[in-house]
Amino acid sequence: MTSATNIAKDIQKYLGKHETEMLDFLKKIVAMESPSQSVRSLHEIFLVLSKALNSVGYYTLHVPGHKSGGYLYARPKQRKKGIPVQLLVGHCDTVWPLDTLQDIKIEKKGKRLKGPGVYDMKAGITQMLFALKTIMELNLETEVIPVILINSDEEIGSHESTHMISRLAKISERAYVLEPPLGLDGKLKTGRKGIGRFNITVKGKAAHAGLDPTKGVNAIVELSHQVQKLFGMNDLNRGITVNVGMIEGGISANVIAPTSKAVVDVRVENIEDGEYITDQILSLKPTLPDVTLKIEGGIGRPPMEKNERNEQLWNKAKELGKELGMTLEDATVGGGSDANTTSQHTATLDGLGTPGDGAHADHEFIFHERLKERTALLVLLLLSKPIKK
Numbered sequence: 001m002t003s004a005t006n007i008a009k010d011i012q013k014y015l016g017k018h019e020t021e022m023l024d025f026l027k028k029i030v031a032m033e034s035p036s037q038s039v040r041s042l043h044e045i046f047l048v049l050s051k052a053l054n055s056v057g058y059y060t061l062h063v064p065g066h067k068s069g070g071y072l073y074a075r076p077k078q079r080k081k082g083i084p085v086q087l088l089v090g091h092c093d094t095v096w097p098l099d100t101l102q103d104i105k106i107e108k109k110g111k112r113l114k115g116p117g118v119y120d121m122k123a124g125i126t127q128m129l130f131a132l133k134t135i136m137e138l139n140l141e142t143e144v145i146p147v148i149l150i151n152s153d154e155e156i157g158s159h160e161s162t163h164m165i166s167r168l169a170k171i172s173e174r175a176y177v178l179e180p181p182l183g184l185d186g187k188l189k190t191g192r193k194g195i196g197r198f199n200i201t202v203k204g205k206a207a208h209a210g211l212d213p214t215k216g217v218n219a220i221v222e223l224s225h226q227v228q229k230l231f232g233m234n235d236l237n238r239g240i241t242v243n244v245g246m247i248e249g250g251i252s253a254n255v256i257a258p259t260s261k262a263v264v265d266v267r268v269e270n271i272e273d274g275e276y277i278t279d280q281i282l283s284l285k286p287t288l289p290d291v292t293l294k295i296e297g298g299i300g301r302p303p304m305e306k307n308e309r310n311e312q313l314w315n316k317a318k319e320l321g322k323e324l325g326m327t328l329e330d331a332t333v334g335g336g337s338d339a340n341t342t343s344q345h346t347a348t349l350d351g352l353g354t355p356g357d358g359a360h361a362d363h364e365f366i367f368h369e370r371l372k373e374r375t376a377l378l379v380l381l382l383l384s385k386p387i388k389k
Contacts, residue, residue, distance in 0.1 A: 070151075131378040200264065222288045
């Protein structure tokens, strides 16, 4: 039997020979601008990804969305029944509007490959494809069958694709999410905070600010009291953050404001704290008389917690990383991803993309030499045996 070390060397050798091909493909899909709101552009990139997946023996199905480009599902054309599956998740949408490439060029300088969406997360998509290509061309066998879900609405909340991600995660032995890792050293993500969004609407009473100021009830003043209450809910020791990120109110400077609104962002590390802070926010009461509060919202993305099954998957990654000469580290992050969803149903490891920096920023880049390194890690993870329950 070929040893794990020899398999790792074979994988590294293969990817080394195909490094230029990998980078060319990555640059090709980065050049295909694909903002979340551009349905036509997203359909075009799905065509390219479908063709690439077909070339490695995968059947693909593009399910169009109502307000997004939908999602792409892929599975092997030849699949034996009764074998467990593992889920690979990524997104092809970016935060960058069309024509961004006029200002931010795709450039390879030194160890960096720069471009809008290269780090978040078209490098991860490239890794998916070439991991499958490596397995096919080296005639390697997986005991857990890889299936793929690439969505086009992750950057705007995955509202249309979450149901399918959940369905696939429920029947999967494990899930690998190819989002960017954390920091320049590329920490894998073993925990993510849950994310909540709340809308608070205050209704007061209008009056002329000069002639009848006492006849009005200022909704902006009431909102200022609520903002202070919300700020007091922050508990950094527990990892609970509450941020009033947007406010609006009033109709004119000379009118006692009859209405005001606030949008509140909440982050929590576990489900219990999510339930706790939701109850606290929904229980807010007016401070001024003759004022009404309307509070809507909740935790939209539950947290990816550091549970036992996720820990097992992380330990397996560390072990396999050593076969490749890598010393891996992990981290918990405040941002959300589709790993928040998969983690509710199956063992999940996130941040498996290529190290770099600048997600959503003008200097976005990856360390291009590490693309093959992280692809090799993904191959070994896909080849690993089912985790014992």
